Amino acid sequence: xxxxxxxxxxxxxxxxxxxxxxxxxxxxxxxxxxxxxxxxxxxxxxxxxxxxxxxxxxxxxxxxxxxxxxxxxxxxxxxxxxxxxxxxxxxxxxxxxxxxxxxxxxxxxxxxxxxxxxxxxxxxxxxxxxxxxxxxxxxxxxxxxxxxxxxxxxxxxxxxxxxxxxxxxxxxxxxxxxxxxxxxxxxxxxxxxxxxxxxxxxxxxxxxxxxxxxxxxxxxxxxxxxxxxxxxxxxxxxxxxxxxxxxxxxxxxxxxxxxxxxxxxxxxxxxxxxxxxx
Numbered sequence: 001x002x003x004x005x006x007x008x009x010x011x012x013x014x015x016x017x018x019x020x021x022x023x024x025x026x027x028x029x030x031x032x033x034x035x036x037x038x039x040x041x042x043x044x045x046x047x048x049x050x051x052x053x054x055x056x057x058x059x060x061x062x063x064x065x066x067x068x069x070x071x072x073x074x075x076x077x078x079x080x081x082x083x084x085x086x087x088x089x090x091x092x093x094x095x096x097x098x099x100x101x102x103x104x105x106x107x108x109x110x111x112x113x114x115x116x117x118x119x120x121x122x123x124x125x126x127x128x129x130x131x132x133x134x135x136x137x138x139x140x141x142x143x144x145x146x147x148x149x150x151x152x153x154x155x156x157x158x159x160x161x162x163x164x165x166x167x168x169x170x171x172x173x174x175x176x177x178x179x180x181x182x183x184x185x186x187x188x189x190x191x192x193x194x195x196x197x198x199x200x201x202x203x204x205x206x207x208x209x210x211x212x213x214x215x216x217x218x219x220x221x222x223x224x225x226x227x228x229x230x231x232x233x234x235x236x237x238x239x240x241x242x243x244x245x246x247x248x249x250x251x252x253x254x255x256x257x258x259x260x261x262x263x264x265x266x267x268x269x270x271x272x273x274x275x276x277x278x
Contacts, residue, residue, distance in 0.1 A: 041069065044108065045081065049143045051101045052085060052113070059094050061118070062086040062144025068196070070140040083113040084135065086147050090115050118147065125151060129158040130165065130204050137213075162208045163275055166201050166268045169194065173264060177257070184253040191260050195238050198264060205271045230266035234259035 049063050067082035083105075087094060095115070102112040116124070125132050132153045139148050173194060180186040199217040202224045207213040209227070214220040217239055225232040234256045240246035 041081070045083075045142055048083065048101070048105060048113075051104065052098070053143065055097050055101050056085075056087065056094070059088050059097075060085060060143070061088055062147050063113075063142040064135070064139045064146075064148055065142055066135045066139045066148075071138060081110050083110075083142075084148075085113045085115045086121065086144065087115055087117055090117055090120070121147070121151065126154040126157050127161075129153055129155060130161050130200070133158070133204070133207075134200065158204070159208045159275055162201065162204045163272055166205060166271055169197055169201065170264050170268045173261065177261070187257045188248060188251065188253050191234070191238055191257060192241065195235070195242065199235075202267060205267065209271070209274055224267050225263075228263075228266045228270045230263045231259060232263060234263055 045065060052063060053060055062085070064084045064086075065082065066084060067080055069081045098113075098115075106112055132148075132151060136148050136151055136153060141148075173190070176190045176194070177187070180190055196217070199220050202220040203214050206220065206223050206227070211223065211227075214223050218236075221232045221235040221239070224230075237246065237251055237256055238260070241248060241251065
């Protein structure tokens with residue numbers, strides 16, 4: 001899930017990212033200088049699980065980390081710690097019991113955990129095919145059994161969801177540009193806030209068109225550029241910024257915004273055209 005874009009325009013998603021075994025620093029692409037930040041993240045996650053377990057007791061069945069924090073694409077300041085909890089019951093009493101933990105976690109700069117019962121998870125998999133496909137292949141279990149690896153995700157609605165989410169977020173991008181103050185900081189913020197969502201949707205658009213699903217954001221952007229013949233320079237610049245390879249003042253924000261919007265529009269229209277073809 002993303003922070004709000006300027007003036008309340010939001011980009012969708014609690015999409016994405018994983019290993020199914022213990023993660024080594026080398027797996028995450030973390031150098032020695034980055035180990036301290038990784039250890040801090042692991043300590044924070046351990047404290048979260050301890051607090052969840054103390055509050056929920058036997059109602060808590062499992063906890064999974066998903067999103068870029070579970071892969072080598074985590075970048076402090078740009079990535080979130082996304083957590084999904086499997087619970088036995090999710091009534092008002094059980095939810096209220098977790099309020100204190102959620103409040104603490106939010107104050108740490110994170111989104112509140114998602115909560116599902118196992119039955120809800122199974123019944124929701126078809127309508128949240130994008131999200132659960134990503135979680136299934138890109139997650140790390142922090143507590144309990146690996147309930148995501150065995151989750152069956154029906155694909156009959158996946159193509160429609162991809163098409164809808166691409167077009168919805170393209171329209172939200174337009175709204176954000178109209179609503180944002182006409183300055184470089186606001187325009188750069190709305191691009192960086194929507195980048196992860198669009199990269200996730202690019203992966204799923206390619207998958208819906210019968211291509212292998214890219215592993216990384218850069219692979220997704222490159223494959224989408226090949227598909228549409230659109231220039232990915234804006235996405236590449238923003239990924240450089242996210243990864244610390246480029247400073248914000250080295251980016252021509254207005255030119256990047258024009259290219260960013262053009263690329264999103266080109267991909268959305270091409271995917272729409274191809275999925276509509278008999």
